[in-house]
Amino acid sequence: MKRLYRSYSESTNIFKELEAKYPNYFKIESIGNTWENREINLITISKDIKTADSKPALFYTGTIHAREWIGHELAIEFATYVLKNLETDPTLQTYLNESTVYMVPCANPDGYEYSRKHFSFWRKNRRQNADGTYGVDLNRNFPIGFVKSTATSSNVYGGPEPFSEPETQALRDFILSHSNITIALDYHSQGNVFFPAHDFRHEDTIDTTDMNTLCANMAEEIRKISGREYGIHQGKPPAKLISGSGREFYYSSGIISSVVEVGTRNISDYMEDMNENIREHIPALIYALKEVDNYAKDNIMKRVNSFNATEIGSSHVNLKWDYEVNENIYFEIFRSTKDKQFCNSSNLISKTHSLEFNDINLSSNRYYYYNIRAVNKKTNQKSPFYPQMKIRTLVEYDEYSRTYYANAKGTGYVAENLNNNPSHFGVNSLFVGVDENKGISYAVISINVKSLPTNALIKLASINLYPINRVSTTIEKYGEWNIGLVNQETMGDITNFDDVNSMEIIRYVGHPTESHQLTQGIWRAWSLSGLECIDLKKSIKNDTIVLRVEGPKELTIGRTKQMMQWDIGYGLFGFGLAYRPRLELTYTIEPTVTTLYAKSINTVSKNEVLNDVITAGFDENGNKIYSTFQFNLSSLPPYNETMITKAYFELNSTKIYIKDDIRFHLEFVDEKINKNFEDITNREIIQNIGYDVSATELKNNQTQYFMFDSFSKIILNEKLKSKSDISFVLKATSALKAIKNKTVSWEVSNNSLCPKLILEHIPKRRFPVEKVTNAKLSLENGKIKISWTNPKNSDFVGAKVIKNPFRKPLSAQDGQKLYAGADEYTLDDFGATDINKYYAIFTYDNVPNYSEPIILEYIPK
DSSP states (O other): OOTTSOOHHHHHHHHHHHHHHOTTTEEEEEEEEOTTOOEEEEEEEOSSGGGGGGSOEEEEEEOSSTTOTHHHHHHHHHHHHHHHHTTTOHHHHHHHHHOEEEEESOSOHHHHHHHHHTOTTOOSOOOBOTTSOBOOOGGGOSSTTOOOOOOTTSTTOOOSSTTOSHHHHHHHHHHHTOTTEEEEEEEEOSSSEEEEOOOSSSSOOTTHHHHHHHHHHHHHHHHHHHOOOOEEOOOOTTSOOOOSOHHHHHHHTTOEEEEEEOSSSSSOOIIIIIHHHHHHHHHHHHHHHHHHGGGOTTOOOOOOSEEEEEEEOSSOEEEEEEOOOOTTEEEEEEEESSSSOOOSGGGEEEEESSSEEEEOSOOTTOEEEEEEEEEETTTOOBOOOOOOEEEEOOOOTTOEEEEEEBOSTTOEEEETTOSOGGGGTTTSOEEEEEETTTEEEEEEEEEEOTTSOTTEEEEEEEEEEOEEEOTTBOSTTOOEEEEEEEOGGGOOOTTOHHHHHHSOEEEEEEEEEEGGGOOSSSOEEEEOOHHHHHHHHHTOBTTEEEEEEEOOOOOOTTOOEEEEEEOOSSSTTSOOGGGSOEEEEEEEEOOEEEEEEOSEEEEEOSSOEEETOOEEEEOTTSOEEEEEEEEEOTTSOOGGGEEEEEEEEEEEEEOOOOOSOEEEEEEEEOTTOOSSHHHHHTOOEEEEOSOOEEHHHHHHOSEEEEEOOHHHHHHHHHHHHHTOEEEEEEEEEESSSOOOSEEEEEOOSOTTTSOEEEEEEEEOOOSOOOOOEEEEEEEETTEEEEEEEOOOOTTOOEEEEEEESSSOOOSTTSSEEEEEESOSEEEETTOOSSSOEEEEEEEEOSSOOBOOOEEEEEOOO
């Protein structure tokens, strides 16, 4: 027995006292009896208890597993908090005026009391089975995915048949008689993770985004209170999915549903841990209550009809959608840089009545995730979300991108007290941390980067691991997980613990991941700084980067493990190749520098045109004197294979005697300009180059550089297409109304000081290779097969296949990646064959540039 935790009878008395004190807002009733004849309590909270059943409702269940006491305690504290604050908190008043809360604080009263008094690790109910054993796992006793078993002593024994138990029958009957329930949350421990419902088909459903976003917004409320980060994990193939869960039964009834796993122990220290868990989940539940009305079955606000990216650039994305619009409807658009993130005011980027939005000022080569919902401004009721869109902005003109995955043979974990460490490589998860049986455990990750050019200059890098399970991290806010670059000269045998333990770490990269930041089901990224990117490049040996992942190395007294599990992508325990550890790189390469000398130089005044003279200023009558320059780009490599990444114009001044405030501008102009005073005076300017310089600056520094800005470089690159001439004009300006006979000259004859156009350029394809041909779908051994023919192009690197059940994937990131490589077919290994979906096939080169997709629509027969 643990002090501070309330017994079932104590909570019943608390609820009865609350009912007596707040009869208009609160009610307690029984929805059934257990094997030991305890009443199964249901409590109802609403602004008007008499009309509670007529409003959309949140359904809460707790402690369906006897040893998971958090659900029971949280229900007590949540109900108490709401009732104490309802009359003074306008937010609660608004939510509970529109919605209702139903709570079954303890769905397993018999098992809970047995856990409290006799055997704290007890999980099941207290049914006496035919063979004399006790208990059925109530969360395996629902019909969706039910698995029949005779292993009655198992902790996950699901009973003789679905709904064989009075507790699950009571939950079933209540759900079926209350169609107003829109959201269901089932509270468990442990793991600090949300498990949204699934339909056992490993396919995203139309409301997957709704469930993920609900959980993410609840998780953000938790993070604001305690800093703790919750994971979100719906289940990935080929992992075994939980069968017979209440969550899936609620979901099958049209209810947005999730399990919530709280804390790091089933029965934690109440004052130190449980109290904080309760405090952080009260605002999370209040947020869930906020969303209840938006998922009401009679909500006239439907999700948008379509949502797609019509254009993707290196710094912008154009979004478009379809909806039947009227003056009361607007749209909320949210943008995140990580998957499964919240949608709240902090990442709301637009409220618009339009059916399109242009998102600008983005970073190049970054993932962005977009969500959209419609809002009625009169009622403030919101629609469900349209399925989330994932895009990746293009690389900038001077950038390349690479994604490198861990090698199977060079990736695994080594533990201090195990003798079979070599067997972990390539087949097992990465266990990192400390365990009283395993001892200290490291992960080693080897990544081949052979395709990275030797002259690559890494601009951005991140190392990404997919967390499978954090249940073995049992100590709250203890320890951190780091990734280090290994000095391969000191490496030794990567499958030997002593060698791994003693290898030299060049430096640790990114920010440490602390225990309260460990999640499940959300990629964890270690982003490298500029100096760390340099060391990453230096650490390459034999085309390979080796990383060591490490966690805490000591345990506190009384604790047995602080161990995190990351996916390796390979073997029986991984979720598939898409979940391998990966290294994301954005890089450029050392440019070639080409210096161009002027094809022609002229000074143009009102009275004359002089060749091979550079003078600018004002004549004796105050008329401007111009200098013009013309260069030719024909010596540069072909446009389709070349990017000009930097450009600047060099001039060297001579004989500076001016004291007046005169400034000189260099202008990029049309190359067809005539060299006469009238045409020069009325010239069309493409862009000013760099910044103007003053006469004073010319005195202090003979050499002046006029740098091309981004727009000028775009035009310069376009001029390269035709290898045309390009022209510039140098002019003087002054704030004085009348200025006469003031000029400056520049060097022409000295080869080292004469005008130069200096260009830096890199070899880079501008356009993707051709699309695939002969693309088709077929069924093969119960799986959908996608096949195609690759283009015959030496720059072709591979084809990428994306699946999306909701829209045609116009972006090579928008959906589930099935394959990327040089083969000409792939299988949708875990895809359902009974639902419509789209497949998109993109070709890519080594930039990568992606082609326009070939779209295939799968329609079940």
